Amino acid sequence: MPLSNSPGVSDARDLIVVGAGVVGAACAYYAARSGLTVTVLDRGPVAGGTTGAGEGNLLVSDKEPGPELELALLSSRLWQELAEELPAGIEYEAKGGLVVASDAAGTAALRKFAAAQAEAGVTAEEVPADRLHDLEPHLAPGLGGGFHYPQDAQVQPALAAAHLLRASGARVRTGEEVTAVLTGAHGEVRGVRTTAGDLHAPHVVNAAGTWGGDVARLAGAHLPVLPRRGFVLVTEPLPRVVRHKVYAADYVADVASGSAALQTSAVVEGTPAGPVLIGASRERVGFDRTLSVEVLRRLAAQATELFPVLAKVRAIRTYAGFRPYLPDHLPAIGPDPRVPGLLHACGHEGAGIGLAPATGALIAAALTGRQPPVPLAPFRPDRFGPDRFGSDRFGSA
Amino acid sequence: MPGSPSEPHEPSEPYEPSEPYESAAPYEPSEPYDLAVIGAGPAGLAGAVTACELGLSVAVLDAAPQTGGQYFRHPAPGLGAARPQALHHDWSEFTALRGRFEASGVTHLPHHHVWTVRPPDGDGIWTVHALTGPDAHGGTPARVRARTILLATGAYERQLPFPGWTLPGVIGAGGAQAMLKSGLVLPGRRIVVAGSGPLLLAVASSLAAAGARVPAVVEASGYLGYARRPYALAAGPHKLLEAAVHGSALLRHRTPLRTRSAVTEAHGTDRVEAVTVSRLDRAWRPVPGTGRRIACDALAVGHGLVPQTELATGLGCATRRTPDGTHALALDALQESSVPGLWAAGETGGTGGWDLARTEGELAGIAVAARLRGLPALTRSRRARALARRRDRLRAFADVMAAAHAPGPGWTAWLPDDTDVCRCEEVTAGSIRGAAGALGARDARTVKLLTRAGMGWCQGRMCGAAVACLAAEGGRGGGRGDGAGGGAEGGTAQGTVPPSAERRPLAVPVPLGALADLPEESGRPGPPTDGPTADG
Numbered sequence: 001m002p003l004s005n006s007p008g009v010s011d012a013r014d015l016i017v018v019g020a021g022v023v024g025a026a027c028a029y030y031a032a033r034s035g036l037t038v039t040v041l042d043r044g045p046v047a048g049g050t051t052g053a054g055e056g057n058l059l060v061s062d063k064e065p066g067p068e069l070e071l072a073l074l075s076s077r078l079w080q081e082l083a084e085e086l087p088a089g090i091e092y093e094a095k096g097g098l099v100v101a102s103d104a105a106g107t108a109a110l111r112k113f114a115a116a117q118a119e120a121g122v123t124a125e126e127v128p129a130d131r132l133h134d135l136e137p138h139l140a141p142g143l144g145g146g147f148h149y150p151q152d153a154q155v156q157p158a159l160a161a162a163h164l165l166r167a168s169g170a171r172v173r174t175g176e177e178v179t180a181v182l183t184g185a186h187g188e189v190r191g192v193r194t195t196a197g198d199l200h201a202p203h204v205v206n207a208a209g210t211w212g213g214d215v216a217r218l219a220g221a222h223l224p225v226l227p228r229r230g231f232v233l234v235t236e237p238l239p240r241v242v243r244h245k246v247y248a249a250d251y252v253a254d255v256a257s258g259s260a261a262l263q264t265s266a267v268v269e270g271t272p273a274g275p276v277l278i279g280a281s282r283e284r285v286g287f288d289r290t291l292s293v294e295v296l297r298r299l300a301a302q303a304t305e306l307f308p309v310l311a312k313v314r315a316i317r318t319y320a321g322f323r324p325y326l327p328d329h330l331p332a333i334g335p336d337p338r339v340p341g342l343l344h345a346c347g348h349e350g351a352g353i354g355l356a357p358a359t360g361a362l363i364a365a366a367l368t369g370r371q372p373p374v375p376l377a378p379f380r381p382d383r384f385g386p387d388r389f390g391s392d393r394f395g396s397a
Numbered sequence: 398m399p400g401s402p403s404e405p406h407e408p409s410e411p412y413e414p415s416e417p418y419e420s421a422a423p424y425e426p427s428e429p430y431d432l433a434v435i436g437a438g439p440a441g442l443a444g445a446v447t448a449c450e451l452g453l454s455v456a457v458l459d460a461a462p463q464t465g466g467q468y469f470r471h472p473a474p475g476l477g478a479a480r481p482q483a484l485h486h487d488w489s490e491f492t493a494l495r496g497r498f499e500a501s502g503v504t505h506l507p508h509h510h511v512w513t514v515r516p517p518d519g520d521g522i523w524t525v526h527a528l529t530g531p532d533a534h535g536g537t538p539a540r541v542r543a544r545t546i547l548l549a550t551g552a553y554e555r556q557l558p559f560p561g562w563t564l565p566g567v568i569g570a571g572g573a574q575a576m577l578k579s580g581l582v583l584p585g586r587r588i589v590v591a592g593s594g595p596l597l598l599a600v601a602s603s604l605a606a607a608g609a610r611v612p613a614v615v616e617a618s619g620y621l622g623y624a625r626r627p628y629a630l631a632a633g634p635h636k637l638l639e640a641a642v643h644g645s646a647l648l649r650h651r652t653p654l655r656t657r658s659a660v661t662e663a664h665g666t667d668r669v670e671a672v673t674v675s676r677l678d679r680a681w682r683p684v685p686g687t688g689r690r691i692a693c694d695a696l697a698v699g700h701g702l703v704p705q706t707e708l709a710t711g712l713g714c715a716t717r718r719t720p721d722g723t724h725a726l727a728l729d730a731l732q733e734s735s736v737p738g739l740w741a742a743g744e745t746g747g748t749g750g751w752d753l754a755r756t757e758g759e760l761a762g763i764a765v766a767a768r769l770r771g772l773p774a775l776t777r778s779r780r781a782r783a784l785a786r787r788r789d790r791l792r793a794f795a796d797v798m799a800a801a802h803a804p805g806p807g808w809t810a811w812l813p814d815d816t817d818v819c820r821c822e823e824v825t826a827g828s829i830r831g832a833a834g835a836l837g838a839r840d841a842r843t844v845k846l847l848t849r850a851g852m853g854w855c856q857g858r859m860c861g862a863a864v865a866c867l868a869a870e871g872g873r874g875g876g877r878g879d880g881a882g883g884g885a886e887g888g889t890a891q892g893t894v895p896p897s898a899e900r901r902p903l904a905v906p907v908p909l910g911a912l913a914d915l916p917e918e919s920g921r922p923g924p925p926t927d928g929p930t931a932d933g
Contacts, residue, residue, distance in 0.1 A: 290711070
């Protein structure tokens with residue numbers, strides 16, 4: 001990967017991507033494949049933000065029919081292609097997801113959910129209670145049933161980002177923070193100012209993840225991205241005791257019942273390197289990294305309910321990450337009509353690794369004037385106009 | 398773990414962890430103590446005794462069954478050692494401190510492996526979470542609540558890898574001494590002692606006194622660094638005396654001391670049989686053609702000590718960089734950390750030996766009592782001022798020694814690409830150099846994300862120093878990953894400071910069953926219950 005140290009003014013030619021996480025890397029990759037010359041900037045290291053704290057889930061199973069599922073299905077296909085094109089080091093694994101319900105009512109709700117997904121193109125296979133242990137021998141006894149989602153997959157997110165960046169051929173400048181977005185006489189983007197000087201390009205992609213609101217603000221645009229904290233527990237290396245990505249589907253039942261009281265469920269999965277990863281919690285506590293013992297307790301309790309064998313297994317580390325959260329749970333993707341030349345690719349909440357390739361493909365299409373592979377309208381970056389979500393309500397955390 | 402990561406396991410293969418976790422008895426939260434001390438070495442004991450004698454209720458938690466910490470490690474009573482003092486020339490001073498401790502009424506909680514410390518939650522009470530038992534593995538959870546915390550968690554040894562360092566018979570220099578002190582066992586009969594730092598002389602003379610042959614002590618630094626700061630040297634007479642004692646013991650055992658040299662390779666098939674010792678230039682690069690083979694059946698090696706700070710960094714305590722390139726807690730004049738209510742003493746604030754540790758412990762004990770009893774005058778007493786002066790003098794001396802033994806930047810020249818750097822995850826120097834080169838990692842955390850170096854059992858305690866050096870070399874190759882942004886302490890905006898390499902939110906592994914059995918904390922903000930569960 002070409003690296004540059006030169007300060008002062010320089011020309012990035014076509015495109016500057018702000019953010020060296022997986023979404024920025026995917027934007028760089030697809031833009032470069034479309035023939036554009038790309039520079040990627042990040043104030044931290046490669047994959048230093050939420051990408052480095054992710055589990056690397058590429059999921060369709062948890063998404064109801066709608067724009068996010070369309071994006072996820074496109075991404076699912078693109079990840080399969082990328083798994084061929086990129087080195088095996090990205091640890092792509094088409095492991096499949098298994099969503100389990102605790103009782104018959106839960107299974108019924110899951111069946112309804114899966115039927116709607118199937119109409120949208122998702123493959124979902126019902127697994128009766130007495131067959132669950134064929135797929136996951138260590139699952140707790142007495143569960144109601146489940147659904148197997150063969151399209152669910154996993155990558156190692158930091159490696160995926162690093163390899164996408166390298167394969168893109170983009171210039172990557174880490175440790176360089178964007179301090180201003182440069183604009184011309186008509187408000188159009190002309191580049192960025194960084195801690196190392198000015199860099200000129202007619203297009204800037206905001207792929208700053210959880211910090212995407214800050215970058216938008218530099219360009220005078222409002223984008224209410226907020227951090228939503230999650231913890232991951234990592235166990236000692238194990239033989240493959242968990243084969244799929246497994247999570248409890250009680251929340252699906254709650255969605256179906258219309259109740260507001262939804263439950264957080266542990267998401268449990270093995271990794272090629274051996275450790276089992278246990279997520280996922282959600283809290284809006286700003287950028288607070290300090291350990292929450294209560295979150296760990298709940299994650300451990302829920303994980304050991306699903307897999308009693310894990311009670312004896314030791315957690316060797318835990319870490320927090322900050323999901324980029326937008327109020328309607330959809331990312332902001334595409335040109336910002338308020339600032340010509342500015343595009344956004346951020347706010348993917350907990351689905352950024354999975355949605356990265358589709359996001360990159362949409363950005364590349366927008367930059368080259370091609371028809372986007374899925375409609376861009378639901379992801380319009382200006383949909384949170386000050387009249388709807390003013391900065392007094394969704395100010396910076 | 399059986400099998401390589403890519404090897405599939407048969408579904409029928411039963412998985413049985415080796416150390417079963419037994420569900421705990423119901424939680425019995427203790428009454429809050431005035432002070433919880435973590436670590437029963439010299440610093441912790443001195444702090445606990447002092448605070449208790451000034452009227453505070455105190456509990457001391459330590460993983461070991463006995464007091465004394467690493468330095469005053471001694472055989473369990475069952476071994477029937479007649480003269481533990483033979484290995485400790487300060488033994489009488491320790492037994493005096495231990496006697497005061499035992500008479501003081503401090504609650505001693507041995508076999509407590511602390512995995513996290515949580516700050517007060519509105520009620521002013523800290524919570525120390527531990528696993529109890531002879532080892533942490535099958536431990537049952539325990540909680541100790543206290544109004545203040547004194548961290549006296551000591552240090553662990555720094556290792557700089559070389560080819561053959563994973564051979565049986567290659568052990569830490571401190572580890573060799575610990576074996577001798579606690580089990581009265583020698584790691585071999587002909588033991589080369591190597592690395593850097595004042596510990597090496599102490600280890601060599603202990604081993605020689607216990608009957609081992611020590612064919613060489615190999616020290617990477619010169620001792621000239623000491624002479625550049627004569628004032629600080631003069632202020633540390635006890636240290637000089639200690640060095641003289643070790644020196645004369647070595648002379649008596651005819652052990653040559655080779656300075657500006659390093660073990661650059663260990664040889665052997667099933668076990669170390671010999672080492673190659675090479676001369677080093679000023680930057681610690683081995684000088685070609687100077688390698689000399691020395692036969693041995695054990696190698697005790699270490700490059701100084703790394704303060705054990707993870708319980709504090711997990712709480713957001715500020716750190717400082719020490720003259721030998723480690724991170725220690727930043728402490729004020731009365732040993733309090735940047736997080737109010739949390740004090741530290743001993744190696745946690747920078748290595749400096751047992752005398753400094755007990756001095757800091759005593760000062761911290763006074764400071765805690767002054768705070769809790771509302772008697773600030775205690776900290777201005779003659780005793781406190783004398784302790785502070787003594788602390789300053791010993792700390793200055795420790796800093797001179799640390800600077801003299803700081804690893805030179807050229808040591809990685811003795812590290813070929815095929816040598817494992819992270820032993821837990823079997824990550825070679827070549828993979829780390831690859832991540833730091835082509836993949837753009839510029840700091841230890843990113844290297845860890847891209848290679849798994851430091852993700853295993855020891856959580857980077859063994860390889861952290863080496864990984865940081867290799868990552869920084871990658872950065873020099875053309876990136877911008879300097880301390881300003883790419884480094885472990887980089888970042889400029891809120892929330893962007895990546896966790897430093899020393900962050901280990903779980904200080905020891907914790908069984909998931911033990912976590913699940915913790916009492917529910919209803920008062921704390923838990924995860925909201927909306928939204929889907931899965932993440933990318």
